[in-house]
Amino acid sequence: MAVITGSHPFGLWVVTVSWQGDAVYRVHFGRTGPSGPIHPLIRRYLMGQEVDLTGIASPADEGDGKTAAIYRAVRKVGYGEVATYGEIAETVGTAPRAVGQAMARNPTPLVIPCHRIVSKHGIGGFTPPIEIKKDLLAMERAVCSGRKGRI
DNA sequence: CAGTGTTCAGGAT
DNA sequence: ATCCTGAACACTG
Numbered sequence: 001m002a003v004i005t006g007s008h009p010f011g012l013w014v015v016t017v018s019w020q021g022d023a024v025y026r027v028h029f030g031r032t033g034p035s036g037p038i039h040p041l042i043r044r045y046l047m048g049q050e051v052d053l054t055g056i057a058s059p060a061d062e063g064d065g066k067t068a069a070i071y072r073a074v075r076k077v078g079y080g081e082v083a084t085y086g087e088i089a090e091t092v093g094t095a096p097r098a099v100g101q102a103m104a105r106n107p108t109p110l111v112i113p114c115h116r117i118v119s120k121h122g123i124g125g126f127t128p129p130i131e132i133k134k135d136l137l138a139m140e141r142a143v144c145s146g147r148k149g150r151i
Numbered sequence: 152c153a154g155t156g157t158t159c160a161g162g163a164t
Numbered sequence: 165a166t167c168c169t170g171a172a173c174a175c176t177g
Contacts, residue, residue, distance in 0.1 A: 066175070085157055089174085096157040098174040104156050105176080117156080125156025133156095 007033025010046045011135050015110070017042055023057040027108045029128040042110060050079050050143050058108045066094050070102040077116045080144035082137070084120045100125070110136075 003025060007016040016033040018026040024039055037043075045051045054075055061071035073091045077083050085096040085103075092099075103114040104127055115136045118124045126133040 089157085095172085095174040097155065097172090098157095098176095100156045101154090101175055102156095106156095114156080119157070121158085123156095127156070130156095 004036060004038075005034055006036030006038040008038050008043050008046050010132075013132060013135075015042070015046060022055065023059070024108050024111045025059060027110055029109070029132050045110065048139060048143060050140075050147070052079070053111050053113070056111050058111045060107050060112055066092060066098060067102045067105070070094065070099055071106070071112050074103075074112055074114060074117060077113055080140040082116045082118050085117060085124065086120060088117060116140075 001020065003018050003020045005016065005018045007014050009015075010029075012031075013029050014031060014033040015038070016026075016028045016030060017024060017038040019039045019042075022039075024042070027042075039056065041051050041053055041056060045053060058071070061068050061075060069092045070088060073088050074083075085099040088099045089096045099117065103117055104125075106112050106114045109115060109128075115126065115133045123130070123133065123137075
């Protein structure tokens, strides 16, 4: 059984996902991507539905190192919520820069919501174009505020 | 050893 | 109020 690679549009971008069963191995943003199916939950997420992606397995958060612990902490950040590098660092017991380092090497954005981790003073960084991070956050915020008059 | 998707404090404009 | 430095922290290749 081979790993499936497919893509789905998100705004002006195309999200390419390599996955198999309930495990996602790689997520990549680009202008174009191969035709093929992607993980159902990620597809619904990209279509603007509030879905819980914590059920998806990612090789990144399995391990013994600090990085894996950071990824697990990041995954606890819920849909439409944000946390700072410093908060994640304090949870795991490490330094903010280690969190940034881990985010920069995140193999599976969305599954591990690195876009919800922002700098204390601004939006923070993002290895693909920062526009994507802004769009993702804007979408989640819109969905959350859209559900029955809450904030 | 060097490079980060940080953070904090200080000082200048 | 905004912007710039410099320093210290933890982790990975």
